[in-house]
Amino acid sequence: MFVFDPYSPQVDADPFPFYKTLRDEHPCYFSESAKTWILSRYEDIANACSDWKTYTSSKGNLMDELPNRAGGTLGTTDPPRHDQMRACIQHAFSRRSIDGLSGPIAASATAAMDDVLEKKSFDFVTEVSTRVTIDVLFTLLSLPRENERMVRDNAVLAVQTDPVTRRKEPEHVAAFQWLQDYAKAILEERRRNPGDDLLSHFQAAEVEGQRLTDREVLLTTVTLILAGIESLSGFMTMFALNLSDHPQARAQLVANPALTADAVEESLRFNTSAQRFRRCLTRDVELHGQLMKAGDFVCLAYGSGNRDERRFANPDVYDISRKPRGHLGFGSGVHTCIGTQIGRLATRILFETMLKRMPAYERVDRELKWMPSTTFRSPLRLELRAV
Numbered sequence: 001m002f003v004f005d006p007y008s009p010q011v012d013a014d015p016f017p018f019y020k021t022l023r024d025e026h027p028c029y030f031s032e033s034a035k036t037w038i039l040s041r042y043e044d045i046a047n048a049c050s051d052w053k054t055y056t057s058s059k060g061n062l063m064d065e066l067p068n069r070a071g072g073t074l075g076t077t078d079p080p081r082h083d084q085m086r087a088c089i090q091h092a093f094s095r096r097s098i099d100g101l102s103g104p105i106a107a108s109a110t111a112a113m114d115d116v117l118e119k120k121s122f123d124f125v126t127e128v129s130t131r132v133t134i135d136v137l138f139t140l141l142s143l144p145r146e147n148e149r150m151v152r153d154n155a156v157l158a159v160q161t162d163p164v165t166r167r168k169e170p171e172h173v174a175a176f177q178w179l180q181d182y183a184k185a186i187l188e189e190r191r192r193n194p195g196d197d198l199l200s201h202f203q204a205a206e207v208e209g210q211r212l213t214d215r216e217v218l219l220t221t222v223t224l225i226l227a228g229i230e231s232l233s234g235f236m237t238m239f240a241l242n243l244s245d246h247p248q249a250r251a252q253l254v255a256n257p258a259l260t261a262d263a264v265e266e267s268l269r270f271n272t273s274a275q276r277f278r279r280c281l282t283r284d285v286e287l288h289g290q291l292m293k294a295g296d297f298v299c300l301a302y303g304s305g306n307r308d309e310r311r312f313a314n315p316d317v318y319d320i321s322r323k324p325r326g327h328l329g330f331g332s333g334v335h336t337c338i339g340t341q342i343g344r345l346a347t348r349i350l351f352e353t354m355l356k357r358m359p360a361y362e363r364v365d366r367e368l369k370w371m372p373s374t375t376f377r378s379p380l381r382l383e384l385r386a387v
Ligand code: HEM
Pocket: 061, 074, 075, 076, 086, 223, 224, 227, 228, 229, 231, 232, 235, 272, 273, 274, 277, 278, 302, 328, 329, 330, 331, 332, 334, 335, 336, 337, 338, 339, 340, 342, 343, 344
């Protein structure tokens, strides 16, 4: 009997054969282990994303939600409050030019490459993707550098589940609490001494004469840190993996770096880090002969929708000239990622820099150890060497 268990190491290692069976034979499937319906076809996922009144985010959007997040931050609220919150952030983002990050990203990528090029092999996760991501995020939010290792370690831990029990354990909740305490102290300091930085503008922003509550500002700041670190570094790592497994595509990028932006889009479609998010039903819905009841949780398997042959021709082929319009790598609808511009810019600059310095590389280990998470998918280590 077919079983899709989002907690199983087999799904961590290679979800795609499972996704195919789900799409073809069980397009509306109830996972006993996750107590969640799984939608795997592109069209069903896109429809759910645009019908936020039925598929609410207000009960949380992570597959294994952290306590106290639901209803308080961008990814866990519905319109109209969600849109007001999003407008506040967008206002703060627009006060700082995202393009102004290009220089710091290039400097960070160059420094990371300087350090790894001398080595026989290196871990792309700690030495490149996480390092560059931390530089980007700390620059974006103007965070002091002294606590960066703690911020990184706690952000990475908070989005994981225990590798054995596959549940959120007290250590994951404590990591999330640490991030809240950290963000609270930063926000209090910015309130006392506001500057021309994103968090100061965000706290002060008003939409229709209304400010956000302290809880909303706090949880959204933590979300920016969590989403910024895990989604971005995880995606960069998956991109490096895709290019090591597809040397021809990598050679095309070396010959023509202008194709890097297209390759980023194809990687977001083909094999992204942000695989599955969750919604909750506000009413009964019948789909593909199954009755999902009000109050049931529903998983939107973006990683599966991106491989749906009903939407993309030859979906299992990694084709950097594809231009996959409408892919779900950043989600869809009102909750489409707010960091799309930063994610695209940082990844493109990192790989343009890297491939100039290291045009050919291979992975050292064939077997990878995957992060235990039901939402995100990326290897814990990716040992690479230049060839
Ligand atoms: C390439 C890197 C990234 C990927 C693949 C990615 C992916 C995603 C996805 C799939 C969602 C939708 C979640 C849902 O449907 O519930 C999302 C939402 C979000 N992302 Fe990203 N993300 C990336 C980078 C970033 C960055 C750099 C930031 C912040 C600086 C960020 C902040 C957010 C926030 C705040 C949301 C919630 C948006 C809302 O609900 O309105 N992301 N991201």
